[in-house]
Amino acid sequence: MSHNHESRCSGILLHITSLPSKYGVGDFGPSAFEFVDLLKQAGQALWQILPINPTSFGNSPYSCTSAFAISPLFVSPEFMIRDGFLEENDLEIDLECSPHRVQYTSVLNFKISLLEKSYTRFSRRVDKNEFEKFCFANTYWLEDFCLFSVLKKHFGGHSWSKWPEGIKIRNAVEKYVSRMGALVEQEKYFQFVLFRQWTELQEYCRNKGVRIFGDVALYVNEDSADVWAHPEFFKLDHNMKPVVVAGVPPDYFSETGQRWGNPVFDWDVLRENDYLWWLERMKHSLRLFDLVRIDHFRGFLAAWEIPASDATAENGRWQECPGVEFFCRLLKEFKSIPVVAEDLGVITEDVKDAMIQFGFPGMKILLFAFDGDISQNPYALDNHVKNCFLYTGTHDCNTVRGWFEEELSDEAMMNLENILGKKVDSQTVGEEMLVLAMRSIADTVIFPLQDVLGLGSEARMNRPGIAENNWEWRLLPGQWSAGDAEKLADMTKTYGRG
Numbered sequence: 001m002s003h004n005h006e007s008r009c010s011g012i013l014l015h016i017t018s019l020p021s022k023y024g025v026g027d028f029g030p031s032a033f034e035f036v037d038l039l040k041q042a043g044q045a046l047w048q049i050l051p052i053n054p055t056s057f058g059n060s061p062y063s064c065t066s067a068f069a070i071s072p073l074f075v076s077p078e079f080m081i082r083d084g085f086l087e088e089n090d091l092e093i094d095l096e097c098s099p100h101r102v103q104y105t106s107v108l109n110f111k112i113s114l115l116e117k118s119y120t121r122f123s124r125r126v127d128k129n130e131f132e133k134f135c136f137a138n139t140y141w142l143e144d145f146c147l148f149s150v151l152k153k154h155f156g157g158h159s160w161s162k163w164p165e166g167i168k169i170r171n172a173v174e175k176y177v178s179r180m181g182a183l184v185e186q187e188k189y190f191q192f193v194l195f196r197q198w199t200e201l202q203e204y205c206r207n208k209g210v211r212i213f214g215d216v217a218l219y220v221n222e223d224s225a226d227v228w229a230h231p232e233f234f235k236l237d238h239n240m241k242p243v244v245v246a247g248v249p250p251d252y253f254s255e256t257g258q259r260w261g262n263p264v265f266d267w268d269v270l271r272e273n274d275y276l277w278w279l280e281r282m283k284h285s286l287r288l289f290d291l292v293r294i295d296h297f298r299g300f301l302a303a304w305e306i307p308a309s310d311a312t313a314e315n316g317r318w319q320e321c322p323g324v325e326f327f328c329r330l331l332k333e334f335k336s337i338p339v340v341a342e343d344l345g346v347i348t349e350d351v352k353d354a355m356i357q358f359g360f361p362g363m364k365i366l367l368f369a370f371d372g373d374i375s376q377n378p379y380a381l382d383n384h385v386k387n388c389f390l391y392t393g394t395h396d397c398n399t400v401r402g403w404f405e406e407e408l409s410d411e412a413m414m415n416l417e418n419i420l421g422k423k424v425d426s427q428t429v430g431e432e433m434l435v436l437a438m439r440s441i442a443d444t445v446i447f448p449l450q451d452v453l454g455l456g457s458e459a460r461m462n463r464p465g466i467a468e469n470n471w472e473w474r475l476l477p478g479q480w481s482a483g484d485a486e487k488l489a490d491m492t493k494t495y496g497r498g
Contacts, residue, residue, distance in 0.1 A: 010438065010497045011046025011213065012039060013395070014449040015061065015461070016074060017102050020477040024097030024107035028197040029076025031477075033204055040208045042485035043492035047205065048213040048293070048446055050395060052198075054149075056224075059104045059471045060462075062217045062295065065148070066225045067281050068141040070194040072111045073104075079197055085118040101472040115190045122189060134192045140280050141225070146187035147173070148225035150180050159223040161240055168240060170228075198288065213340075213446075214289030216281070218296040219246050219262035226277075227263055233270055233277050234263040235305075244305035247313040251346060257304075257313025264303050267321050275326050282330055282337075290338065293389075297341035297360075298351045300326065324354050331358075340389050361387045361444070365394060366437055367403050370412035370419070381419065381440055390442035392433050392451045395461040399450040402457025404429045430454035438495035445497070452488060453480060 019026025019035055026032070039047055053064035054071040080086040095110050097103055122131075135142060148160065155163050166172030177184065205212050220226045222242060227234055235243045242263045250257040270278060285292050294300070300323025306316035330337055341355050343362035355362060369379040377383065384390060392400050398407060405426050408416070417423055424432050430451055437445045450459040450473070462470045492498045 008443055008495075008497045009045035010445045010447070010492055011044050011048055011211075012042075012449050012452065013048040013391070013446050014475070015050040015395070015471075016052065017471065018449075018461075018474050020099065020475055020479075021076075023077055023110065024095060025073050025102045025104075025111075026474065027074045027076045027111075028194075028201050029078045032076075032201055035480075036201075036205055036208055036210055038480060038482070038485045039210050041482060041489060043489040043498045044210065045497075046211050046213045046291075046444070046446065049215065051215045051217055052288075055104075056221055058467055059102075061215075061471065063221055064217065064224065065152075065221060066141070066145045067216075067220050068138075068284055069145045069191055069225070070198060071108075072115055072190055072194065073108055074197070075111050075115060075190075075194055076197055077111075077114055079200075080114065080118055080193065083196075085122060085193060086114060090114060090117050098474075099476055100474055102474060104472075112190075115193065116186070118193070119186045119189050123185075130196075131189065131192050134195060135188055138191070138195075141229075141284075142188055142191060143184070144229035145225040146184045146191070147177060147180070148228055149187050150183045151176065154180065160228040161222070202288070211290035212288075213291050213293065214285060215293045215295060216285050218294060218299045219260065219264075222261070222263050230277055233266055233273075235266050236263065242308045244316075245308050246299070246303060247306050247316060248304050248345070249316055250314055257306075257316065259306055259310070259313040264305050264319075265321070271322060271325070275329050278326060279330065279333065283333065286334065286338070291340060292338065293340045293342055293363075295342050297343055297355075298347060301350050301354060302348070324357065327354070327358050359387070361389055363394075364388050364390045364442065365392075365397065366390065366433055367393045367397055367400065370415040371409070372411075374415055374419075381436065384440045384442050386441055386443050388442045388444070390437055390440050390445045392437055392447055395448070396464050398457050398460055399448065399455050400430045400433045401426055401451075401454055402460055406457060426456075427454070434491065435495075438491055438497060449475065449480060452484070 014035070016026045016028070016032065019031045021027055021029060021031050036047065050061040051064060052070050052074060053061070053066050054069055055061060056063050056065050077086065077091055081088060081091070093110065093113070095106065097107060151163065151167060152158070152160070160168060167176055202212060231240055237243050244264050245259065246262040246264050247259040248257055300321055302318045302320050304313065304316045305319045306313050327337065337358065339358070339360050341360040341362050343351060343355065344365065364379050364384055366379065369377060369381060371377060374380045393403065397403070419436070420432055431454070434447060434451065437447070459473050461473055489498070
């Protein structure tokens, strides 16, 4: 078994980008530490975040150019000054930013310009001992990622599959490294500063008794350092283009299925390599986080492979994957694997068996608990199990209040009021759902902070299938107050989750 949760507990889901800060996006700076203090005050044991890797198009944390690196978005200017990497006057830059929404492009450019300035100063330092240690500890991925980032800029932002043949197939790596070594070194320095700040936040959480619950997207982007550096681990043709891509088959949500377009793992080659890439990835994730949610967990047991030339997911086929063998291999490295399996949607018996074998808890969503025949609905309260993570909603759902105001069917409304034994309105539904979740037999409950605050659909994080205006919502300074935290602490104690 992989978990010995001491007991019942609860936590908050809030991505780091959503924290307040003076610089247009939440980061690893002072407001993250203040948030941890409030979590502690509220009696919460877990802080769940989304992936923190560098994003590509659409700003989605699930669409990344590296499975290992951290996005420069998260660097804290305040702490760079405190640690002597920057001077106060380096921050005298006109940055127009909204406290309500993240404006990704301008903020990312601003953060990168600060990192570049501080590198100029750092490169003159004599003592680089800590930096060299970091580079050595991260050799598996760091050089490849940093070279990839530099080349991507050099080739005008084009995908690596469009780079000149020699560097596309990595014959000419030495030539480019000798030409661009200084820029590669600068990228390594960016990662050094980011990991240094992250480690400090991690330590702070540990000291406060708050565990960080991270997120690993199963697949990586085609245009990522991972696929460029290790093409042999993916199903690519002789031109380095995907033969098949990932997605899910047609279902209740979509007649044509979902074509995600990520390259699919070649598990036969991974197995011959003793699963090295995945072992490194999981070790890395478990150093960064106390426990890890694996998005699209069923993809470890079978992948829906869609011909790369197809526009929809209809003609895919299931291909078995050796997930069980891989997790057995991982158990040779770790006494237990603190993994939560994202098992929403249609889940087959082999996936359920694997979760039982390794003791991985799955997920339940309370917003889905009031539809159809309640006795058969797996999300309904009476059908919960102890070993699971219960959410009011996730980053892909509406907020509870938004759901109540915009999506709730008459039938679900009737079921909700029957279960509660009273009428609710948009002012009270949020708190009633919190109480329902707290009462569940589920060992762990997680609330998006938007639901704790009773916010409407304006505070929604992501609308799947819609490309614009996602991942932008931000908490305002003081919006979650000490008073709110005390109230949540009382509720947490009342239901034995303190």
